[in-house]
Amino acid sequence: MKNKKGKSSWLVKVLSLTMMMAFIMPVMVNAQAGKTNFSGSWTMNADKSTMPGGGQGGGPRMGGGNLVVTQAANALTVERTRTGRDGQPMTTTMKYTLDGKECVNSSPRGESKSIAKWSADGKSLTIATTTNMNFNGEAREIKSSEVWTLTDPKTLSMATTRNGQNGDVKMTIVYDKK
Numbered sequence: 001m002k003n004k005k006g007k008s009s010w011l012v013k014v015l016s017l018t019m020m021m022a023f024i025m026p027v028m029v030n031a032q033a034g035k036t037n038f039s040g041s042w043t044m045n046a047d048k049s050t051m052p053g054g055g056q057g058g059g060p061r062m063g064g065g066n067l068v069v070t071q072a073a074n075a076l077t078v079e080r081t082r083t084g085r086d087g088q089p090m091t092t093t094m095k096y097t098l099d100g101k102e103c104v105n106s107s108p109r110g111e112s113k114s115i116a117k118w119s120a121d122g123k124s125l126t127i128a129t130t131t132n133m134n135f136n137g138e139a140r141e142i143k144s145s146e147v148w149t150l151t152d153p154k155t156l157s158m159a160t161t162r163n164g165q166n167g168d169v170k171m172t173i174v175y176d177k178k
Helices: 002-033
Strands: 040-044 066-072 075-083 089-097 103-107 110-118 124-135 138-152 155-164 167-177
Touching: 089 103, 089 110
Parallel strands: none
Antiparallel strands: 040 066, 040 167, 066 075, 075 089, 103 110, 110 124, 124 138, 138 155, 155 167
16 A cells, blocks of 8 residues: 555656646747847948947957857857957857856956846847956956847847946947858
8 A cells, every 4th residue: 555655646746747847848948939049150240330439340350250159049159250460360269158147268368257148028138248367467357248139130230348448448340141
Protein backbone atom coordinates (compact mmCIF):
# COMPACT_ATOMS: atom_id res chain seq x y z
CA MET A 1 0.00 0.00 0.00
CA LYS A 2 2.77 2.39 0.94
CA ASN A 3 4.53 1.79 -2.39
CA LYS A 4 1.38 2.58 -4.41
CA LYS A 5 0.87 5.89 -2.61
CA GLY A 6 4.49 6.91 -3.31
CA LYS A 7 4.11 6.08 -6.99
CA SER A 8 0.82 7.96 -7.34
CA SER A 9 2.27 10.99 -5.54
CA TRP A 10 5.24 10.96 -7.91
CA LEU A 11 2.90 10.63 -10.91
CA VAL A 12 0.80 13.58 -9.73
CA LYS A 13 3.94 15.72 -9.40
CA VAL A 14 5.16 14.79 -12.89
CA LEU A 15 1.74 15.48 -14.41
CA SER A 16 1.49 18.81 -12.58
CA LEU A 17 4.93 19.85 -13.81
CA THR A 18 4.05 18.80 -17.37
CA MET A 19 0.83 20.83 -17.28
CA MET A 20 2.64 23.91 -15.95
CA MET A 21 5.28 23.66 -18.68
CA ALA A 22 2.56 23.30 -21.30
CA PHE A 23 1.23 26.70 -20.25
CA ILE A 24 4.52 28.47 -19.48
CA MET A 25 6.57 27.52 -22.57
CA PRO A 26 4.25 29.20 -25.12
CA VAL A 27 4.30 32.39 -23.02
CA MET A 28 8.12 32.36 -22.92
CA VAL A 29 8.36 31.74 -26.67
CA ASN A 30 5.78 34.47 -27.35
CA ALA A 31 7.68 36.94 -25.15
CA GLN A 32 10.80 36.54 -27.28
CA ALA A 33 8.78 36.43 -30.52
CA GLY A 34 7.54 39.99 -29.95
CA LYS A 35 11.08 41.40 -29.88
CA THR A 36 12.85 43.02 -32.81
CA ASN A 37 15.44 40.81 -34.47
CA PHE A 38 18.61 42.72 -35.39
CA SER A 39 20.32 39.77 -37.12
CA GLY A 40 22.08 40.38 -40.41
CA SER A 41 25.07 41.94 -42.11
CA TRP A 42 25.08 45.72 -41.83
CA THR A 43 27.12 48.42 -43.61
CA MET A 44 27.61 51.84 -42.07
CA ASN A 45 25.87 54.64 -43.95
CA ALA A 46 28.16 57.62 -43.24
CA ASP A 47 25.85 60.09 -45.01
CA LYS A 48 22.92 59.30 -42.70
CA SER A 49 25.05 59.06 -39.54
CA THR A 50 25.59 61.97 -37.17
CA MET A 51 28.97 62.09 -35.45
CA PRO A 52 30.26 64.16 -32.50
CA GLY A 53 30.23 67.90 -33.07
CA GLY A 54 27.03 67.70 -35.14
CA GLY A 55 28.81 66.60 -38.30
CA GLN A 56 27.90 63.79 -40.61
CA GLY A 57 30.10 60.99 -41.79
CA GLY A 58 33.20 60.48 -39.71
CA GLY A 59 33.98 57.03 -41.00
CA PRO A 60 34.38 53.70 -39.32
CA ARG A 61 37.03 54.85 -36.82
CA MET A 62 34.45 57.09 -35.14
CA GLY A 63 32.50 54.03 -33.98
CA GLY A 64 30.94 52.69 -37.15
CA GLY A 65 32.40 50.04 -39.37
CA ASN A 66 30.51 47.05 -40.67
CA LEU A 67 28.52 44.73 -38.41
CA VAL A 68 27.47 41.12 -38.48
CA VAL A 69 24.76 40.62 -35.87
CA THR A 70 23.52 37.22 -34.76
CA GLN A 71 20.51 37.12 -32.48
CA ALA A 72 19.19 33.82 -31.17
CA ALA A 73 16.97 33.06 -28.20
CA ASN A 74 18.51 35.09 -25.37
CA ALA A 75 21.85 36.05 -26.96
CA LEU A 76 23.14 38.82 -29.19
CA THR A 77 26.56 38.56 -30.85
CA VAL A 78 28.00 41.61 -32.61
CA GLU A 79 31.05 41.27 -34.84
CA ARG A 80 32.28 44.75 -35.76
CA THR A 81 34.95 45.33 -38.41
CA ARG A 82 36.52 48.77 -38.63
CA THR A 83 39.76 50.30 -39.79
CA GLY A 84 42.49 50.44 -37.15
CA ARG A 85 44.97 53.28 -36.69
CA ASP A 86 47.42 51.40 -38.90
CA GLY A 87 44.87 51.33 -41.73
CA GLN A 88 44.28 47.59 -41.37
CA PRO A 89 40.87 46.03 -40.70
CA MET A 90 40.25 45.24 -37.03
CA THR A 91 37.45 42.94 -35.91
CA THR A 92 36.00 42.75 -32.41
CA THR A 93 33.27 40.43 -31.18
CA MET A 94 30.96 41.36 -28.31
CA LYS A 95 28.40 39.02 -26.78
CA TYR A 96 25.37 40.13 -24.79
CA THR A 97 22.58 38.36 -22.99
CA LEU A 98 19.10 39.71 -23.63
CA ASP A 99 17.72 38.99 -20.16
CA GLY A 100 18.98 42.08 -18.33
CA LYS A 101 21.91 40.26 -16.73
CA GLU A 102 25.42 41.72 -16.80
CA CYS A 103 27.86 40.26 -19.31
CA VAL A 104 31.60 40.88 -19.62
CA ASN A 105 33.53 41.39 -22.88
CA SER A 106 37.20 42.08 -23.47
CA SER A 107 38.62 44.07 -26.35
CA PRO A 108 41.86 45.89 -27.16
CA ARG A 109 40.30 48.93 -25.46
CA GLY A 110 39.76 47.13 -22.14
CA GLU A 111 37.18 45.12 -20.24
CA SER A 112 33.52 46.06 -20.64
CA LYS A 113 30.54 45.19 -18.49
CA SER A 114 27.19 45.55 -20.23
CA ILE A 115 23.51 45.11 -19.53
CA ALA A 116 21.08 44.85 -22.45
CA LYS A 117 17.42 45.69 -21.82
CA TRP A 118 14.43 45.70 -24.13
CA SER A 119 11.98 48.60 -24.30
CA ALA A 120 8.47 47.81 -23.04
CA ASP A 121 7.22 47.29 -26.60
CA GLY A 122 10.24 45.15 -27.62
CA LYS A 123 11.09 47.42 -30.55
CA SER A 124 14.35 48.86 -29.23
CA LEU A 125 17.25 47.50 -27.24
CA THR A 126 19.40 49.58 -24.90
CA ILE A 127 22.91 48.36 -24.11
CA ALA A 128 24.44 50.17 -21.12
CA THR A 129 28.20 49.59 -20.89
CA THR A 130 30.95 50.51 -18.46
CA THR A 131 34.48 50.12 -19.85
CA ASN A 132 37.65 50.35 -17.80
CA MET A 133 40.49 51.63 -19.97
CA ASN A 134 44.08 52.68 -19.53
CA PHE A 135 45.29 55.83 -21.32
CA ASN A 136 49.04 56.39 -20.98
CA GLY A 137 49.07 54.86 -17.51
CA GLU A 138 45.91 56.65 -16.38
CA ALA A 139 42.92 54.45 -15.58
CA ARG A 140 39.58 55.70 -16.91
CA GLU A 141 36.03 54.50 -16.65
CA ILE A 142 33.88 55.22 -19.69
CA LYS A 143 30.12 54.77 -19.54
CA SER A 144 28.04 54.53 -22.66
CA SER A 145 24.52 53.73 -23.74
CA GLU A 146 23.52 52.45 -27.19
CA VAL A 147 19.88 52.38 -28.23
CA TRP A 148 19.31 50.01 -31.16
CA THR A 149 16.24 50.56 -33.33
CA LEU A 150 15.15 49.32 -36.75
CA THR A 151 13.75 52.40 -38.48
CA ASP A 152 12.60 50.03 -41.24
CA PRO A 153 13.49 46.36 -42.00
CA LYS A 154 16.67 47.40 -43.83
CA THR A 155 17.88 50.28 -41.63
CA LEU A 156 19.45 49.95 -38.18
CA SER A 157 19.97 53.07 -36.08
CA MET A 158 22.26 53.16 -33.03
CA ALA A 159 21.96 56.28 -30.90
CA THR A 160 24.99 56.36 -28.60
CA THR A 161 25.78 58.56 -25.62
CA ARG A 162 29.08 58.24 -23.76
CA ASN A 163 30.84 60.32 -21.17
CA GLY A 164 33.79 62.31 -22.47
CA GLN A 165 36.34 64.68 -20.95
CA ASN A 166 34.12 67.68 -21.71
CA GLY A 167 30.72 66.12 -21.02
CA ASP A 168 28.50 63.70 -22.88
CA VAL A 169 29.32 62.82 -26.48
CA LYS A 170 26.36 61.84 -28.66
CA MET A 171 26.24 60.26 -32.06
CA THR A 172 23.83 58.27 -34.18
CA ILE A 173 25.23 55.66 -36.52
CA VAL A 174 22.96 54.36 -39.27
CA TYR A 175 23.52 50.99 -40.94
CA ASP A 176 22.05 49.57 -44.14
CA LYS A 177 21.31 45.86 -44.36
CA LYS A 178 23.36 44.07 -47.02
